[in-house]
Amino acid sequence: MDKELFERTEIQLKRYFSKDKIIKSLKDKLFLLDKQIRSIDEDLRKCNVSIEPESKSPSFEERVQTSSDGMSYAEKEILRVTEYKIKRMTEKQMEREKTLEQIDQIEIDYNFIKDAIEVIQGQARQLLELKYKKGFGEQQIGNILHLTQPQVNKKKWRLVKKIADWDQWGKIS
Template identity: 45%
Template sequence: MDKKEFKRIEKRIYNYFKRDKKIAALKHKIDILAKQIEQIDKELRECNISIDIESSSPSFEERVQSSPDGTSYAEREVIRITDLKLKRKLSKEIEIEEIKEEIENIELDNSILEYNLQYINEEWYKLLELKYKFKKNETQISLEMNISQSQVNKIKQKAIADIRRWEEWRKVE
């Protein structure tokens, strides 16, 4: 196995072990977006819109207000602000759907690896967890697992070779 392939598989293992944290962060973002959508809905229901005084009015004397489409300045501003709020709401709803898709993709990408890691040797799994989840170096792993550094490297190489074979089997199917 070449160095590039080894690094690619290592990256997949890192992603596997940090998936829960990433998914939790994405779900938190969904919660924030949902609260923002709720706030926009509340503003729309309550007609919480403030309009500046029309800047083009030179005086406060009585006059007849007319426009080509029959709407007043206030009506145009209310429509414009309402449209902006609806656009914000829609963009947040789209972002939520994109995040949900990202979560589904993370779960799908890790499903095969997760399934196969259930059946891996316990010692190998512990080593992978120490290395890729807790980001410990070979010396720390060797001390914690009570094995030599060379054993750490051999086990890591074997485990990654097995993971590569799982991916090859998946491609054959």
């Protein structure tokens, strides 16, 4: 098994054991993004735009607007701020979609890994939970399971390989 497949399977295992926590965090992020999108949308609908006054000091004589494009300073600023709000809202919507995609991928990984892990019992199952759920190191796992660190690494490697092969073979032997 190559290193890339091993690392990808380890990521899937970590997601499996922390699925609920990660999905809750991502759903909280979605709630916040929805709130921000609604706020920007409401500002745009109500034309809630404030602009800074021109930097020149005002004069009291009659002035004629001279602009090459026929737009006043206020019009340009309102257009600039409105375009910025639209850009921000679009970015928030894209971030929302990426977050939904992350949730979908975690659920796919969870279902794939769940089928592979269900058949693993005993010390092997405990090793997976200690490593990927609780985040223990090999030395700590070895102390708990009464194994040496090389034995823990060897068992972990075999288990991750079996889980990675699950998709290809359909079962863990």
